[in-house]
Amino acid sequence: MRPWKMLTLLLTVSLSGGCAGSQGVRYVYQDGNFGVVGMPENTDHWPTHYRHKAEQLMEGHFPDGHEIVRAEEVIEGERVLKQEGSKTAEVSPQSPSAIISVAKFGRTSSRSMADTTKIKECRIIYRRIGSPEVPTGFAAAADPTPTLYVDPNAVERHKIANGDTAKTDTKASPQTEKKTDDGWGN
Helix, strand or coil: CCHHHHHHHHHHHHHCCCCCCCCCCEEEEECCCEEEEEECCCCCCCCCCHHHHHHHHHHHHCCCCEEEEEEEEEEEEEEEEEEEEEEEEEECCCCCCCCCCCCCEEEEEEEEEEEEEEEEEEEEEEEECCCCCCCCCCCCCCCCCCCCCCCCCHHHHHHHHCCCCCCCCCCCCCCCCCCCCCCCCC
């Protein structure tokens, strides 16, 4: 093979990046004041330059300027890799006479292995500069365990935190019901 063909093949393989990763930088959410960009990792290393591509998407969404509200890593799903195998060996001694059969010796072994890997994505939440809307629901400072976007139990937690545990049920609880007859005439 000629050297220039080998060099072209080598460059093509090295720049392909692999098929196992995420698809690259993408919009997750867009509206008039906010946006979310997703990427496999928040780095700007060669050959992927994910952070640079994310900045280009944000600039394309808000050409007059944007500011980053938050950058976080989220779990998109998981990938399970299973490997299974079995081996069988059997030995049967041969005698000169086909009439006499002594015994068969055998062994079977099998193995199974499964690995689960979480698929993570880095997301950058940004807003338009000069937006009249003040972002709500975001932490004032970075936190190792940030709150989720939507907490379906936020209302109930707020009630519990404020000491409001009044029941809205019209039925009485079993402890407060008064029994008139317990079956023994009492």
